[in-house]
Amino acid sequence: MKQSSPTPETGAFLPVSREEMEARGWDEVDVIIVSADAYVDHPSFGHAVIARLIEHAGLRVAILPQPNWRDDLRDFKKLGKPRLFFGISSGMDSMVNHYTAGKRLRSNDAYTPGGKAGFRPDYATAVYSKILKQLYPETPVLLGGLESSLRRITHYDYWQNKLMPSILEETGADLLVYGMGEKPLKEILRLLKKGVPFSNLTSVPQTAFRVPQGSVPKNKAWEDLTLVSHEECLADKRKQIQNYRAFETESNRIHGKRLLQNTGTHTIVLNPQYPPLAYGELDESFEYPYTRLPHPRYQKRGAIPAYEMIRFSVNSHRGCFGGCSFCAINAHQGKFIASRTRESILREVDIITKLPGFAGTITDLGGPSANMYKMGGKDFSRCEKCARPSCVFPKICDNLNTSHAELLELYEAIRKHPKVKHLFIGSGIRYDLFLQKTPDKALAESHRKYRETLIAHHVSGRLKVAPEHTSDRVLEVMRKPKFALFYEFKELFDKQNKAAGKNQQLIPYFISSHPGCTEADMAELALETKQLGFQLEQVQDFTPTPMTYSTELYYAEMFPGSGAPLYVAKTPEAKKNQQRFFFWYIPENRPWIKKTLDNLSMGKVSRLLLSRTSLQENRTYFPSRERARNPEPVKSPATDQKNRKRPPRRR
């Protein structure tokens, strides 16, 4: 497939209005994609990929971006009714888009021209779906995208502070595609083109639907697993978190079971996912004839921040085997890495170098994690039997190939492009991968070379990494590596930086209020990072987004196996207090920190944290190193009595 050259002509875009449909000679389309994001015709935007795929299948498709849901619904009527179905692709979760971790309304929306808020409703998928069902009851509605994918079974909704049923129950939509939608959508289109009625689409992998109880269609290809019903989950928090773990286990398998969950008078049927994409299968999604531009209708409304961020960046792969508890990638993209071919990536780099405004810098090359390109199990048959949520936690699986050799070759090929002056890596780096201790000399060499190449050539001045916390106990709940590994990386980074004659900064990301994290843990985090020379800026308060393990821990306040209680900072005040430790250097926070640490009997931490001279006087104390020297008996999070309901008192 060839890319068309970028053009601001509307004819190169898919139609978004009746006039643009008519300009193509269409009085009707086969599919209308309703999007909560502005239409950006670029492979990083889900609605564009899906619509281009439908076009590639030989069908007529139009896009209805950010329709007005508050007036007489004329936007929903202007393109008419599609012949086959409406598809809803809400983009990111609308509640995460709208509200901060403290549930305050955001004043901007990165996916809207001018960064303006107010162009999508709360719970956009449900709102659009209900409107379409009201206006066109006979036309099927297909849900896709992150918002519906991560609300496909009973889940905790932070903004309403309650468990919600599958989004299928709430919206009455006919079918839901979860995860990355290309493969299931192709199969749906194939069947529809053959004349199969939409209501008969019950055997497409990676889709979900709702049927009256007792009418679940038989399917000999898959084994069934019946989850606890929505009503039982409502009645018992422990059942909810155990349900989540069962769901998580199945979604991390290559050959998962079909999941059934009774909800009200219906059963939600979740067909298992497709096996991971083979190397190169992903190329097609990046090579449709995108204009790579926002639709010209936005020209007078200002730039779209999310587009500005990615316009000169390249996606090399999907999926992440990190399995961090707070991250939704596993439940959406899966833990197996699907990589583009080197040729496809280089073709895209070449296209980018010809774009107006390109000044020689590729701003990012990566995926959910930057350095997982082409990684996976050495023996695939072992992966086929595996249900671990992470290939790297609690330790790197001996079957995982962590060689960075192919990624290094890719970096080198891009560096050699005559029009590329810089290739920067903006996606997060997993330093545990290239700090892996291994007797394999070739592997160790690829790790060493990657570290050196990264620091010498690919840091834009600031390298983002995500240790997330300094407490190993909290890190264990997060399924992240121990903090000692960050020390090791920082030492190497500083040394290598010096050797390369550079003055680059390491920017660590941290999270407060994660389930299991107490004020004492935050105080130690503040002290450790102060002593490492950081004044933190990239920090976040934990947001319980739908369908992550951490969110379910937040809701249940207990571990799934043993039911052992887990401390969770839940009130706005408790969450705000944890954040204050990040900003120990702000004068208004100091008296409160002192009083709190006095109450926690943490005098030593308090004195060093609040001292203005301790570093010059070489007075330091690293609690995590102390613990590493005198380890406490290892306890699994399920039995760890330190994870008790009340914040513990220390020193």
Ligand code: SF4
């Ligand atoms: S066997 Fe190892 S590499 Fe394969 S999926 Fe399981 S944890 Fe990952």
